[in-house]
Amino acid sequence: MSRSGKPVRGVRGHAARAFVYLTLAVAGMVVLIPFIFALSGSFKTAEDVFTYPPRLLPHVPATATVDGEDLPVFTVPLPDGSTADLARVENGTSLREFRSLEDPDLVLVAPRDQLTATGTTVVVDGEEKDVYIATIDGAQVEVYDNRSRIGGTYIDPADPAAPPVFAVPADVVAVEEVEFQRGNYSTVFNLNGFNRALTNTVLVTILVVVGQVVTSILGGYAFARLRFKGREKLFLLYLGSIMIPFVVLIIPLYRLMVSIGWVNDLVSLVIPFVFTAYGTFLMRQFFVTIPKELEEAAVLDGASRWTILWRVFVPLSVPAIATLTTFAFLYAWNSFVWPLIVIDSGNQENSVLALTLATLGGRAADAPNLVLAGVMIAMIPPVTVFLLAQRYFVENVASSGIKG
Amino acid sequence: MTAGVVAAEDRELTPSSEQDEGFARLLRGVQLWHLFLAGVSTWVLVNIAAGLWALPASTRTALGIVGGVGLALNLLAVVLIGRRVRAGRTLSFAISVLVALFAFVVLFVQLQIAEGLDVFAGAFQRAFPALLVVAVGVVWWVVARRIHKRLLPPGTHLTDEGVSQGAVRATKWLQWAGLAVVGIGLVWWLILMRAQRALLFFWDAISADPVRSVAALLLLAAAWWALRTVISDRSARYFEVQAAQAEALTGWLYLSPNLLGFLAFFAGPLVFSMIISFYDWDGITDAVFVGIDNYRQTLALSVASSAEALPPGYTEVFGLPFSDSVVGGTDPLFWKSIANIFLFLLVAVPGAVLSALFLAVMIHTGYRGTKGFRAVFFVPAVAGVIGVTLIWKQMFNATVGFINWGITAAGQLANVVLPGDPFSDRIEIGWLSDPNVALLAVCIVFVWSQFGFNTVLFTAGLQGIGRDLYEAAELDGCNAWQQFRNVTLPQLRETTFFVTVTTVILALQLFDIVYALNQPNPVGHPDNATLTPVVYIYQLGFQQDAFGRASAVAWVLFVIIFIFTLAQFRAQRSDVEGTR
Numbered sequence: 001m002s003r004s005g006k007p008v009r010g011v012r013g014h015a016a017r018a019f020v021y022l023t024l025a026v027a028g029m030v031v032l033i034p035f036i037f038a039l040s041g042s043f044k045t046a047e048d049v050f051t052y053p054p055r056l057l058p059h060v061p062a063t064a065t066v067d068g069e070d071l072p073v074f075t076v077p078l079p080d081g082s083t084a085d086l087a088r089v090e091n092g093t094s095l096r097e098f099r100s101l102e103d104p105d106l107v108l109v110a111p112r113d114q115l116t117a118t119g120t121t122v123v124v125d126g127e128e129k130d131v132y133i134a135t136i137d138g139a140q141v142e143v144y145d146n147r148s149r150i151g152g153t154y155i156d157p158a159d160p161a162a163p164p165v166f167a168v169p170a171d172v173v174a175v176e177e178v179e180f181q182r183g184n185y186s187t188v189f190n191l192n193g194f195n196r197a198l199t200n201t202v203l204v205t206i207l208v209v210v211g212q213v214v215t216s217i218l219g220g221y222a223f224a225r226l227r228f229k230g231r232e233k234l235f236l237l238y239l240g241s242i243m244i245p246f247v248v249l250i251i252p253l254y255r256l257m258v259s260i261g262w263v264n265d266l267v268s269l270v271i272p273f274v275f276t277a278y279g280t281f282l283m284r285q286f287f288v289t290i291p292k293e294l295e296e297a298a299v300l301d302g303a304s305r306w307t308i309l310w311r312v313f314v315p316l317s318v319p320a321i322a323t324l325t326t327f328a329f330l331y332a333w334n335s336f337v338w339p340l341i342v343i344d345s346g347n348q349e350n351s352v353l354a355l356t357l358a359t360l361g362g363r364a365a366d367a368p369n370l371v372l373a374g375v376m377i378a379m380i381p382p383v384t385v386f387l388l389a390q391r392y393f394v395e396n397v398a399s400s401g402i403k404g
Numbered sequence: 405m406t407a408g409v410v411a412a413e414d415r416e417l418t419p420s421s422e423q424d425e426g427f428a429r430l431l432r433g434v435q436l437w438h439l440f441l442a443g444v445s446t447w448v449l450v451n452i453a454a455g456l457w458a459l460p461a462s463t464r465t466a467l468g469i470v471g472g473v474g475l476a477l478n479l480l481a482v483v484l485i486g487r488r489v490r491a492g493r494t495l496s497f498a499i500s501v502l503v504a505l506f507a508f509v510v511l512f513v514q515l516q517i518a519e520g521l522d523v524f525a526g527a528f529q530r531a532f533p534a535l536l537v538v539a540v541g542v543v544w545w546v547v548a549r550r551i552h553k554r555l556l557p558p559g560t561h562l563t564d565e566g567v568s569q570g571a572v573r574a575t576k577w578l579q580w581a582g583l584a585v586v587g588i589g590l591v592w593w594l595i596l597m598r599a600q601r602a603l604l605f606f607w608d609a610i611s612a613d614p615v616r617s618v619a620a621l622l623l624l625a626a627a628w629w630a631l632r633t634v635i636s637d638r639s640a641r642y643f644e645v646q647a648a649q650a651e652a653l654t655g656w657l658y659l660s661p662n663l664l665g666f667l668a669f670f671a672g673p674l675v676f677s678m679i680i681s682f683y684d685w686d687g688i689t690d691a692v693f694v695g696i697d698n699y700r701q702t703l704a705l706s707v708a709s710s711a712e713a714l715p716p717g718y719t720e721v722f723g724l725p726f727s728d729s730v731v732g733g734t735d736p737l738f739w740k741s742i743a744n745i746f747l748f749l750l751v752a753v754p755g756a757v758l759s760a761l762f763l764a765v766m767i768h769t770g771y772r773g774t775k776g777f778r779a780v781f782f783v784p785a786v787a788g789v790i791g792v793t794l795i796w797k798q799m800f801n802a803t804v805g806f807i808n809w810g811i812t813a814a815g816q817l818a819n820v821v822l823p824g825d826p827f828s829d830r831i832e833i834g835w836l837s838d839p840n841v842a843l844l845a846v847c848i849v850f851v852w853s854q855f856g857f858n859t860v861l862f863t864a865g866l867q868g869i870g871r872d873l874y875e876a877a878e879l880d881g882c883n884a885w886q887q888f889r890n891v892t893l894p895q896l897r898e899t900t901f902f903v904t905v906t907t908v909i910l911a912l913q914l915f916d917i918v919y920a921l922n923q924p925n926p927v928g929h930p931d932n933a934t935l936t937p938v939v940y941i942y943q944l945g946f947q948q949d950a951f952g953r954a955s956a957v958a959w960v961l962f963v964i965i966f967i968f969t970l971a972q973f974r975a976q977r978s979d980v981e982g983t984r
Contacts (some may be wrong), residue, residue: 016884018713020766024777027763031781031856037806038795054803086891145678199529219662226655234663241670241967245913246940248958251945252673252680255687266525267518275665305654334788335915350522354790361794362924368798386786394860 028366032364035379044371049368062175063087064157074172076154076165079108085175086154086165095151095166098134098143100364104139108134108217110166118142162245184373187193187359193348194374201333204269208332209325211274216324217317221309223297235284237275246337254341266350269372273332279324286320287313319392326389333382354376375386422885427642430633434487434496441503445474474499491642496634497653504627510620516609523605531596537589543583551575567577599982618753631657681955682793691952705736738957740932745912747842747852748936755851760903763855764862765892778863781856789853793920795850799923800835800921808833836921839933846934849917854910858903861940865899866892898975905972911967913938937961 018264023238036056041049051059062073073077078084093111100106101122115132117247122131122144149169189195220374222228224236253272254263262268290313298308313319336354343350360374386393443980448471454465459467467525477499484492512518528535552575555568563571610617633639635657640650656663662864681698685691704718711720711730718732721739733739742775763781767774784792799806808831834846869892877887892902915938919927927943930936 016769017771020771023766024763026779027759028780033806034792034795034852035787036797037799040567041798049798050707051810053805055805079645083796093443185822187877196525196529199532200525202535203525203528215662215665216513218658222655222659226651228655228659229651231648231655234659238666241666243668243966243973245962245965246673247668247941248677248911248942248962249673251951251955251958252676253669254681254945256669256673257950258687262518265518266521270521271665272669274664275669277666277670280662303482305651305658309658318518321445326623330786334790336790336919339561340919341942350525354788356790357790357794358920358923361790361797361920364797364923371794372798375794379787379791382786382788384443386783387779390782394778394782 007156021229024033024138030097038372040373041369042184043182043374044184044369046367046369051370057178058180059176060179060181062177066155066160071157073157073175074152074154074167075166076172076173077167084165085216087157088152088154088155088379089164090153093151093153093166095149097146097149098132099146100136101144103133106136106143107172108136108143109151109168110134112145112165115143124232125355157173165368168224181369184369185377188370188373191370191374192356193351193379194356196348197351197353199378200266200351201353205329205332207270208273209269209328212276212279212326213321215275216279216283217309217314217321219280220285220287223280223284223365225313226305231303238280241277242281250341252339253338257342263342264344264347264350269335269352273335273338274302280326282324282327283317283320286317290316323392324390330382342357424642425854427638429487430640431639434630434633435482436703437626438485438499440450440494441499442478442482444474445471445478449475453687468812470954488643490645493639493643493645494653497631497656497923500627500631501657504624505625505664506629506786507620507627509623514609514613514617514620515606520605520609524602527597527601534593534596537645538586538593539589540584541585541587544585545579548575548578548582549964570896677955677958680952681959682771683952685947685952687951688949694952698952699960700955701734702738702920702956702960706732708732731749737932737935737940738937738960741937743937744843744932744934745936747912748847748909749908751844752847752911753849753904754856754913756854756907757900757904759851760855760858760862761896761900764859764866765888767859767863768866771955778856778860781859783856784853785857789916790920792853793849793917796845796852797836800845802832802837807835837930842930842933844915846917846921849912849921850911853917854907858907861903861906862896863900865896868899869895901975904974906970908968909965909972912961912968915942917941 037054040056040058045060048055048059062085063070064073065071066087066089073085073087073090075083076086078140089147095109096112098108098110100108115134118131118133121128121129123129124144124146129146130143131144134143135143149168151166152172154165154167154172156162191196223238242255247276256267259262292311294316298312303311334354336368338357339352339355340358343355344352348356357371357374359380360371363372379392448467449802452459452471457464461710477495481492481495483497484495486492490831552572555575556562556572558565562572567620626784635653641755643739681692682693682695683691684694684698705721706715706718707729707731708714708725714720714730714732719734719736720730721733721736726869750807763777767777802808811833812827812829812831815831816829819827832982833841835841843939873891874887874893877891882890914936918936919941922929938961941954941957942962944950945956
């Protein structure tokens with residue numbers, strides 16, 4: 001294959017093309033499989049998630065309605081050696097295990113009163129056993145009462161009046177059918193303040209994005225177009241601050257929140273993140289590229305700085321603002337460390353999604369289906385925004401290489 | 405166009421006496437404003453001197469200084485403005501900005517904005533369905549507008565040939581319908597929000613202390629008026645400021661929200677973090693200055709001939725090879741976290757970089773549809789790290805998990821080929837509970853969510869390589885591998901360096917994945933196998949309340965990160981200089 005972006009023709013070209021598509025498809029599958037797994041798991045019952053081997057489609061035990069009652073359906077072996085899907089009317093029926101006198105491997109499980117006692121006994125392995133007459137395949141067979149078993153009574157849901165069939169649990173297999181547990185989504189939605197966390201996240205994200213965009217536009221404009229002493233040095237300081245990892249800030253910022261009493265309040269998730277060096281940098285870089293002539297024309301028309309900024313610069317900067325909005329949205333929506341520190345885990349009123357999800361994740365052992373449904377709900381907005389703004393996003397990452 | 409001509413003449417900054425007089429009257433107002441502020445400062449000073457306010461000594465001193473400085477600066481401002489000195493303009497500006505900030509903060513507190521936001525969030529939840537209706541209306545309107553514009557491009561008319569009048573009218577109508585949905589949604593939203601309650605909330609907040617609220621509001625308005633007067637073009641002319649500096653104050657004003665926030669929530673905390681790293685502080689009792697003890701305790705190492713021979717307080721960190729000697733440290737957990745993170749880097753960084761390089765080369769072949777894979781690969785990075793980690797946590801389940809099922813299946817396949825059936829028919833790796841593989845599980849999640857980002861960076865780098873280089877290589881008879889080896893790799897050197905360092909910096913701050921993967925077990929589970937530096941900082945700071953120690957560890961980590969950042973910065977700069 002050629003790396004110059006010019007596909008090679010011929011047999012080798014076909015082989016190269018197949019190789020490229022194959023590797024990309026495999027990588028694509030690696031990316032998508034966890035999401036498919038989560039989607040499938042979110043529609044399962046908790047027991048079904050723990051079924052081994054894992055299955056793609058959600059299954060539930062099949063049921064049949066007999067006399068207005070929902071009964072579980074099992075595949076039950078019949079005396080003639082075939083099997084049938086029958087409904088279990090009773091579980092825990094006390095049964096007896098009968099074995100044929102002639103062929104001890106021929107076993108029949110049934111309640112004692114279904115057979116006729118002969119009144120005779122037989123000694124098997126040193127024990128005295130009662131002998132009964134059973135009808136197997138229309139033939140009368142002499143059997144002995146070997147031992148007690150606990151099993152179930154099964155009937156044909158299509159013909160409930162037919163004589164019931166008896167079987168021990170080891171011999172039956174539960175019949176399953178595909179069913180999507182859409183209720184998982186509403187359950188998780190109303191669980192532990194999940195819905196409140198969702199709307200809180202929307203609110204916080206909107207406020208952070210709007211705040212960031214406004215302060216970044218103002219600051220970016222000042223850095224790009226308004227001359228003042230110390231501007232370049234201050235800009236360098238802003239640039240340098242992008243390199244400081246958030247880790248260094250979490251403790252003092254938390255203490256600051258404690259001292260102004262914002263701990264456990266949503267405002268602590270908004271105000272500190274409204275002012276960003278990164279956004280200011282992004283807007284400044286874009287504003288610098290706008291031709292001065294456009295601005296001068298507006299000045300000649302007697303427009304004020306304020307008017308010029310909002311009527312000339314902002315409309316021309318839609319791509320940059322879209323990029324900043326997307327970055328700020330994804331960052332605010334997915335941010336986790338800060339909410340974890342500043343909002344108590346028990347505080348359902350002021351929690352946000354990432355935090356509620358992490359707490360919910362602790363329930364993976366008993367409700368993995370709900371965890372996965374919650375994850376799906378939380379992922380839909382950022383993935384949608386990314387797919388809509390993908391053009392801006394991928395281009396910006398590619399050009400500046402700075403991460404938001 | 406007369407207005408434009410006048411404005412253009414105005415720009416020449418020729419003072420006309422008529423305008424001067426009008427503005428001088430305005431400036432007298434500004435002087436009055438500073439006299440008022442001087443009066444307030446005097447009042448504060450008198451109260452403090454007379455001991456009328458019961459305040460802690462430190463607050464009294466601070467207020468005294470503020471009052472004194474305020475009095476002096478405001479009087480100075482009055483004099484300087486009166487004498488038409490340029491510095492007076494700047495001084496007045498600075499004072500007004502600070503007063504406006506003060507009034508804003510007082511209003512923020514008085515109106516209980518912080519508490520109000522929590523109340524608002526409750527109403528916001530109640531009214532959320534209405535907001536969804538608004539969103540649907542907006543999307544509807546946007547789509548209808550797009551279709552309308554496509555049917556009727558700018559410059560065409562409804563009567564033009566080829567324009568379907570019915571369709572155009574229908575889309576116009578659809579636009580209005582979308583706006584109507586927005587309107588209905590908004591009205592419903594206001595009803596559900598119970599907007600009147602918001603008014604009541606603010607009324608209650610204001611009536612709790614009406615004097616203070618109204619005073620703050622008036623102060624804010626006055627400061628705003630003074631600011632606008634002082635930074636106006638007329639003011640610049642009056643003070644005969646050079647054209648190049650006329651906009652300086654406007655610049656500072658536009659920057660001020662950003663800059664004040666930057667100082668309060670970034671620079672201030674940063675300095676504070678540095679200071680408390682030299683203190684022993686639990687956040688409740690008074691901080692005790694301990695010098696570099698926090699750093700010493702974190703970093704101190706000692707070598708001894710055996711674990712027993714280590715000085716008191718030291719615990720074995722690792723044994724030296726080829727001898728019985730051991731290295732002990734006063735903080736073995738810190739060293740454990742460092743060892744963990746470098747082990748993590750060793751696996752995760754090559755994984756996230758090499759896979760991205762390979763896939764970027766595949767995408768760059770330019771076959772139809774390959775570009776779309778960039779977006780697909782990017783999805784894990786945007787889906788939210790907690791969400792994706794919880795998915796992986798389920799897949800890592802030891803007994804019924806998807807991963808172990810896959811490994812088991814692969815083992816069964818291998819059994820067909822290999823003699824002696826070496827693989828069991830139920831492989832159960834304890835991804836989350838076995839200390840030997842727990843970190844590997846974290847690596848897998850990290851690489852999976854990071855490689856898409858790196859792929860995009862690499863494709864950008866590949867696009868920058870000139871086609872002529874490949875053509876020259878082809879003429880020299882290079883095959884695909886030789887082209888990759890001799891053209892692509894050297895040309896991508898800078899991109900590779902950038903991607904690697906970015907990934908390293910990100911990986912050094914590993915926290916979210918570890919946290920979510922181990923819930924509800926303590927962070928660092930199992931057996932501190934996933935204890936990373938940030939996890940350790942979290943433990944120290946928020947579980948043991950050792951804020952000084954935690955800050956010291958944070959700064960140590962910062963130094964490690966900074967070394968990589970500096971390397972990246974250097975490389976970028978030489979890159980820029982090289983192209984000039």
